[in-house]
C-alpha cells in the first residue's frame with residue numbers, strides 16, 4: 016500500500032493505492048472530480064501502470080476513486096476522518112485482497128490437423144475460400160448456412176469439399192435454423208461453422224446467446240457489408256463490430272478475430288476454432304467484403320505443421336460426470352457428446368452443474384460470473400496485435416481488417432516523410448487489447464482510428480486511452496474503403 020501524499024497535508028484528504036493489485040483500468044482517474052490522479056510511469060508486477068496523486072492539493076478525500084475501482088485497489092479518505100480514526104486508535108483500513116485471477120483453462124494438448132481436411136500447397140484464392148479451407152483444416156466437419164452475399168462462397172466451397180473430406184453441409188431455410196443446427200451438431204461431437212452477412216448476422220444473435228450459456232463451441236463468420244438492412248450487399252463495411260460483442264441478450268464475453276488477407280482467413284480461422292475449444296464459447300470471425308473477395312496467394316502447410324486443439328472431452332466415469340462442473344483452477348467444463356452414455360441436459364435456462372434449470376439469483380450469479388471470467392480473466396492471453404514502428408511513435412494509427420492495409424500504407428508514407436507515426440493492427444478485437452493501448456500512452460500523443468463504420472471500435476479506444484492522449488475517429492459509412500491519402504492527411508495534421 017503506498018501513501019500518495021506528502022506529510023504537509025495538502026488538500027482535504029489523501030488516497031491510498033494498492034499498486035500490486037491495480038489493473039490499470041483508469042476508472043479512478045476518469046471519475047476523480049478534481050482531476051488529481053494520473054497514471055504513474057512505473058509498471059506494477061502485473062505490467063500495469065497504476066494511479067498516483069499528481070495534484071495532492073486538489074484531493075478532497077471524497078473516495079469516488081475507491082467507489083469506481085473494480086478491484087478495491089484505491090480509496091480516498093478525508094484528513095478529518097483520518098485524524099478521528101487515529102484518535103480512536105484504529106489502524107489504516109486495508110482494502111480486501113483481490114479475487115485471484117482464474118487459472119488458465121485446462122489446455123488440451125494440440126494435435127496435428129487431420130490430413131483429409133488440409134489442402135496442402137500454394138494456392139491463389141479469395142478470402143471466402145481460404146476461410147473455408149481454414150475451417151476444414153481446423154477439423155470442422157459440419158456447416159449450416161443460408162446464402163447471403165458476400166459470404167456465400169464460403170459455404171459453396173464447403174458444400175463442394177465436404178463430401179471428399181467426410182462431413183455434412185446443410186443449406187437451411189434461414190439463418191435462424193442455421194445457427195441452431197450447428198449447435199446440435201456440436202453436441203453430436205462435431206466442430207462446426209456457421210456463415211452469414213448483414214441481416215443474417217442479426218438473425219443469428221439469439222442463438223449466439225444460447226451458445227454462450229450452453230458453452231457450445233463453434234465459429235460464426237460474418238463477412239461484413241454495407242448496412243443497415245439490405246444496405247450494400249456487394250460492398251464492404253465494418254459496422255457489425257459492436258454487434259459481434261453486444262448483439263445477443265444478457266451479459267456475456269465474446270472472442271472475435273478479424274483477418275485482413277486471404278492468408279489470414281486461413282490462419283486465423285484455425286486459431287478461431289482452437290480458441291472456441293479452449294474457452295468453450297462461440298467465436299466470431301469478422302471478415303469484410305473486400306477481404307472475402309480479394310484473391311491472393313495462400314500457402315497451406317502440410318497437416319503435421321498445423322496445430323489443432325481437440326475438444327476437451329471428459330474421461331470421468333459415467334456416474335461422476337457433471338457437464339457444467341468446473342474447479343477454481345479451471346473455469347471451462349469438460350464436454351461430452353450425445354450418445355456416449357453420459358447423462359447430459361443442455362438448456363438455455365440458468366442451470367446448475369448438472370445442466371438442470373435452477374432459476375434463482377444465486378445460480379444466475381455464479382453461472383454468469385463464470386461465463387464472463389473464463390474469458391475476461393484471460394484477456395491478456397488473447398491479445399493478438401501486429402505492431403509497426405511503435406517504439407518511438409507519437410501518432411498511432413489503430414485499425415483492423417481491410418482498413419488496416421490502407422492504414423499501414425499511410426503510416427509507411429508518413430515514416431518516409433520523417434513523421435513519428437506507428438501502426439497497431441488488431442487481429443483479435445474482442446476482448447479489446449486495452450492494456451496494450453495504454454502501454455503506448457506515455458509516448459503517444461494522438462491515436463487515429465479509421466474504420467468502415469461511423470465510429471464503433473473507437474469508443475473502446477477512447478476508453479483505453481482515457482485522458483492520456485487525443486483520439487481522432489475517421490468514420491466511413493462503407494461501400495468503399497478509406498483513401499490512404501486521407502489517413503496520411505490526418506497523420507500530418509496530428510503531427511503539426
Ligand code: SF4
Nearest residue numbers: 047075077078080091
Ligand atoms: S479521493 Fe476524491 S479527489 Fe481524491 S483522488 Fe480520489 S476521487 Fe479524486
Ligand code: SF4
Nearest residue numbers: 037038040041043084
Ligand atoms: S480504478 Fe483501475 S486504475 Fe484505478 S486503482 Fe482501481 S484498478 Fe487501478
